[in-house]
Amino acid sequence: MFSRRLYELLERAWLTANVKHCSEWITGAALLDAFKDLVPFSPAFGLARELDKLDIHFLKDNLDKICKGSTERMAFQPVDTGRASTLQQNGQDTEQTALDSFCEDLTAKAASGGIDPVLGRSEEIRLAIDVLCRRRKNNPIFVGDPGVGKTAVVEGLAQRIVAKTVPDELVGVRIMVLDMGLLQAGAGVKGEFERRLKQVIDDVKSSSTPIILFIDEAHTLIGAGGDAGMGDAANLLKPALARGELRTLAATTWSEYKQYFERDAALERRFQLIKVDEPSEHNAKLMLSGIKEKYEQHHQIHITDSAIEAAVSLSARYITGRQLPDKAIDVLDTAAAAVRMGAATSPVIIENAQERVTYLTERLVRLEQEAELGIESDVVSAELAAELDQAQSELAAMQARRAEQLDTHASIASAQQSQLPEYRRQLKSLNEEGNAVFCEVDQDTVAQVIANWTGIPVGNMVKDELQNLLALEQSLGAQVVGQEQGLSALAQSLRVAKAGVSASSGPLGVFLFSGPSGVGKTETARHLANVLFGGDKFLTTINMSEYQESHTVSQLKGSPPGYVGYGEGGVLTEAVRQRPYSVVLLDEVEKAHPDVLNMFYQVFELGMMRDGEGREIDFKNTVIIMTSNIAAEQIAKACRAPNQDDEDVLAKAINEAQGLLNQQADETPTADEGCEEEAQAPWTMPSLSELNNLIKPELLNHFAPALLARMQVIPFKPLDSDALENIVALKLEKVAARLSENHQITLRVDQSVLSHLSKQCALSDSGARLVNATIEQQILPGVARSILGFLSEEDMPDLLTLTLNDDGQIEAVFADLA
Numbered sequence: 079m080f081s082r083r084l085y086e087l088l089e090r091a092w093l094t095a096n097v098k099h100c101s102e103w104i105t106g107a108a109l110l111d112a113f114k115d116l117v118p119f120s121p122a123f124g125l126a127r128e129l130d131k132l133d134i135h136f137l138k139d140n141l142d143k144i145c146k147g148s149t150e151r152m153a154f155q156p157v158d159t160g161r162a163s164t165l166q167q168n169g170q171d172t173e174q175t176a177l178d179s180f181c182e183d184l185t186a187k188a189a190s191g192g193i194d195p196v197l198g199r200s201e202e203i204r205l206a207i208d209v210l211c212r213r214r215k216n217n218p219i220f221v222g223d224p225g226v227g228k229t230a231v232v233e234g235l236a237q238r239i240v241a242k243t244v245p246d247e248l249v250g251v252r253i254m255v256l257d258m259g260l261l262q263a264g265a266g267v268k269g270e271f272e273r274r275l276k277q278v279i280d281d282v283k284s285s286s287t288p289i290i291l292f293i294d295e296a297h298t299l300i301g302a303g304g305d306a307g308m309g310d311a312a313n314l315l316k317p318a319l320a321r322g323e324l325r326t327l328a329a330t331t332w333s334e335y336k337q338y339f340e341r342d343a344a345l346e347r348r349f350q351l352i353k354v355d356e357p358s359e360h361n362a363k364l365m366l367s368g369i370k371e372k373y374e375q376h377h378q379i380h381i382t383d384s385a386i387e388a389a390v391s392l393s394a395r396y397i398t399g400r401q402l403p404d405k406a407i408d409v410l411d412t413a414a415a416a417v418r419m420g421a422a423t424s425p426v427i428i429e430n431a432q433e434r435v436t437y438l439t440e441r442l443v444r445l446e447q448e449a450e451l452g453i454e455s456d457v458v459s460a461e462l463a464a465e466l467d468q469a470q471s472e473l474a475a476m477q478a479r480r481a482e483q484l485d486t487h488a489s490i491a492s493a494q495q496s497q498l499p500e501y502r503r504q505l506k507s508l509n510e511e512g513n514a515v516f517c518e519v520d521q522d523t524v525a526q527v528i529a530n531w532t533g534i535p536v537g538n539m540v541k542d543e544l545q546n547l548l549a550l551e552q553s554l555g556a557q558v559v560g561q562e563q564g565l566s567a568l569a570q571s572l573r574v575a576k577a578g579v580s581a582s583s584g585p586l587g588v589f590l591f592s593g594p595s596g597v598g599k600t601e602t603a604r605h606l607a608n609v610l611f612g613g614d615k616f617l618t619t620i621n622m623s624e625y626q627e628s629h630t631v632s633q634l635k636g637s638p639p640g641y642v643g644y645g646e647g648g649v650l651t652e653a654v655r656q657r658p659y660s661v662v663l664l665d666e667v668e669k670a671h672p673d674v675l676n677m678f679y680q681v682f683e684l685g686m687m688r689d690g691e692g693r694e695i696d697f698k699n700t701v702i703i704m705t706s707n708i709a710a711e712q713i714a715k716a717c718r719a720p721n722q723d724d725e726d727v728l729a730k731a732i733n734e735a736q737g738l739l740n741q742q743a744d745e746t747p748t749a750d751e752g753c754e755e756e757a758q759a760p761w762t763m764p765s766l767s768e769l770n771n772l773i774k775p776e777l778l779n780h781f782a783p784a785l786l787a788r789m790q791v792i793p794f795k796p797l798d799s800d801a802l803e804n805i806v807a808l809k810l811e812k813v814a815a816r817l818s819e820n821h822q823i824t825l826r827v828d829q830s831v832l833s834h835l836s837k838q839c840a841l842s843d844s845g846a847r848l849v850n851a852t853i854e855q856q857i858l859p860g861v862a863r864s865i866l867g868f869l870s871e872e873d874m875p876d877l878l879t880l881t882l883n884d885d886g887q888i889e890a891v892f893a894d895l896a
Contacts, residue, residue: 087112096267107144176274177281177289180261181254184292188236196234197368198361199227202354203234209350210290210325211247217319219296219328221335222354225404227365228329231354232292235327251288253327258298275311283323296328297338300345312345319348362390362402366410377414380518385410388521395699396532396612398656409531413523417516421487425513428480431473438466476513483508483515490517534612546609547573557605558598559808559846560801563766564591564792565602571790572610572701584685584788588702590667592773593794594714596845599705600665606701607661616660618653623666628673635677636690644690651689659699667704668780675785682788704789708780709773714843716764716772717795769793797845803836805846809853810880821865823878824895830882861890868892 088104095101095108187193196203202220209218220228236253238244256278265271282289293299299311318324328349330339339346357365366386374381389410390402397405442462448455486505493501502517509515516523528534546553550569551562558565568589575586591599607617625634632641636648647655654662667675681687685698764772770791777786797805807827814825835856839848857880868874875892883889 093267096264096270175281176277177254177285180274180278181256181291184233184236184253184255185239185251188233188240193233193237194230194372195368196227196230196237196365198357198364199231199234199354202231202352203238205352206231206235206327207244207248209352210327211245212322214322215320215348215350216322217324217326217328217349218352219330219335219339219349220352220354221330221332223356223401224331225401226354226356227403228354229294232327232329251290252285253290253292254282255292255294258293258295272311272314275314279314279318279324283318288325290325290327292327292329294329295334296330297334300338300342312342316344316348356401357403359390359394359402362394362406363387365403366390366406369407373411373414377418379414379418381410381414382518382520384521385413385519385524388524389413392525392528395659396528396534398658409524409527410519413519413527416527417519417523420515421484424480427513428473428476431469431476435466435469435473438462438469442466479508480513480515483513487515487517533615544576547576550609553609554602554605557808558602559804560797561598561602561794564794567766567790567792568602568606583698584681584683585697585700585702588682588704588789590704590706590777590786590789590791591794592706592708592710592713592777592791594710594796594843594845595707596843596847597794597797598846599703599794600663601846603661603663603703603705606703610701611659611661616657617663618650618657618660619663619665620650621665622668622670622674625670625674628671630671631674631677632690634674635687638690647691648689651687651693651695654687654697654700655689655693655695658696660701662697662700662702664702664704666706668706668708672782675781679785679788682785706780709776709793712773712776713769713793714796716769719761763795766793769795797840799836799840802839802846802849803832805849806832806835806839806853809849813853813858817878821874822876823865823874823892824876826877826879828879828881831880831888834882834886834888856888857890864890864892 087109090112091104091109094112095104098108098111101108184193206218206220210216220231222228232253235244239248239251239253242249261274261278262271265274278291282291299315301310301312315324315326319326326349335351339349363386366389367383370381370386389406393405393409394402397409442459445455445459445462449459483505486501486508490498490501490505505515505517514522547569550572551565554565554569555562568587571587571589574580575582591602593599603619604614604617607614610616620634624630632638632643632648634648634650636646636651637643650662654660664670677687681697682702685696685700687695687697689695770793773791773793777791781789810825810827810832817823817825835849835852838852839846842848844851861878865874876895877893879891879893881889881891
């Protein structure tokens, strides 16, 4: 137990050490200093009569000189070897100053090779040099989004100073990085933080070597060290910054710059803003090539050029919310670590197999113990033993393949040049079976990392996008039936945009799908997202019927400042900001308010939209699809083969819409109706251009001409009987896949069933939507009831056949394969 007097002494000693001696520890000198202050006021301390011989006033005045060089002080000081060596090289006193205690010498770090090469930022570095060479206000501040490389610009400047590729005024200058954490640590006493910062400023001014102070995350200075209504650290810097006595480099983000610097005009004018934008993909690849060697040395593995290309292009496309080059570097670093660890650790699938073998073994032992105790169990020991044998066999096969992969991998590392191609072919063949082991970082390993981060299948990343565009009609036509002309027009427009020969600077495509319900408009958008961008998650669907009031504009682009919901983002803008490569589906667009549609003028024209927070959202890599039922009746009527009653009416409607009446040949009317039919040309399905001319007046009744001119209208035709039959077959194929996956049942469908279902769907105007309803109402209920019965009996058949009985009803027949 400590006495109250001892607590009082320790408290006084701590204050003395912190305030008077600038120490974070209670030293013997501080303890003596506090002890002498307390002796006159405390009779308990009067026992130490020997201290009376000391001259208290002399001790207080000369305590720093007496303690200088004390081993105790040197032991407590945090010495950085890099800083100490720099001081010794410069011939300076080895005693640390405030500058050495709270800063790091970036130029010394660059001289020792501790900084990665900086490429692609020559323009920003040159601008910084120009500002630093000013007579006054020579303080650049780098402003940019997180991850664009603001600190790297300063590191590049330090490398140029070391290499002496800067103006003479900057040769030999030291760049010192101010560590705000060290500056604030232990500065709990009022005024201590300001005293430390003032000492740093004084050390910079008095240094014989010119010093540039670098403050990263400079916004943390504003408000630091001062309470509300009092001065802060920024106010201490203002006089020196204005007079040019303290050259400072600063870095912060746009949001912090607007929040802190723009509100303090006196501080803002002392800095010269230098924008650090996100680099282009080309410059990002240049930056990664500069640091490639550093990462190869760290991971002790080769990184191919294709890996750099893939890291930049795939991260730019699939990783949102972060900036280049930061996200590409992280992807490359993770891929290198994964390749290195892939050969050193067992893959997850083998670990899972080992865990399963352990589980089955323990379960079998417990089952045998229960049998000895007379406890009955529903589990048959023989079945469990057979399952264990199978699991052990699978594990042994995995381990054998793994051993072969590792042997081949080791052979590649030590093989001669002539043997490498054969070993690489062997390893590639083994990797195709799973649990891949790679010799270097390539585009496949990079794609695997991004797949793990985003959940997008690897195959959709590394496959040739240009080949997909060339075969886009076939890919979409396999899922969307009966719209060959519309899909061809869609694919042609996307190929023109992707080839870079289009005059438009907007999105990849802006399309208006108009036609009856259930003909494949929404389905086309969904499959287009899957083919072009890699999955349904890259489809943003906006139901425009929810935006029938003018104020709902804020829901799409975000609320402006001062309104409820500000900062939460808009439904549309946030979706595109997070997935700039995507398909945007504006469903039932004709139901939206005109003010909502007016918002899309600049999007369709320039591919940009400014959200509620003032950020520019890029739509240039999106495909915008609008669906509408406008003119559905005209399209359906024009695409239906005319009968005897309405032949003349339909022909007249189409001809008037096309403006072709003056081009038709005069026909001589006769009383013989049969001769008139022979003279008339046979009816043909109208083309897309003819349908566009037919429905354009109706579209102009709903859309402004300027807005309609920014869209490409693609009419979707009604489905004929053949198309409906193909759709029925596609839907039943999906049912067959589910039966096979869940119950190992093979599904066979008679042609009569397909014809029967397609005829039923043709009687309705719902199109393909009726196909799902018909299957779910007429087929699946009976099938589900039978399957549940088989499950209860534990006797599942192998085959299900759908036939049409004599009464014209669909019948499900289950059977076992012989």
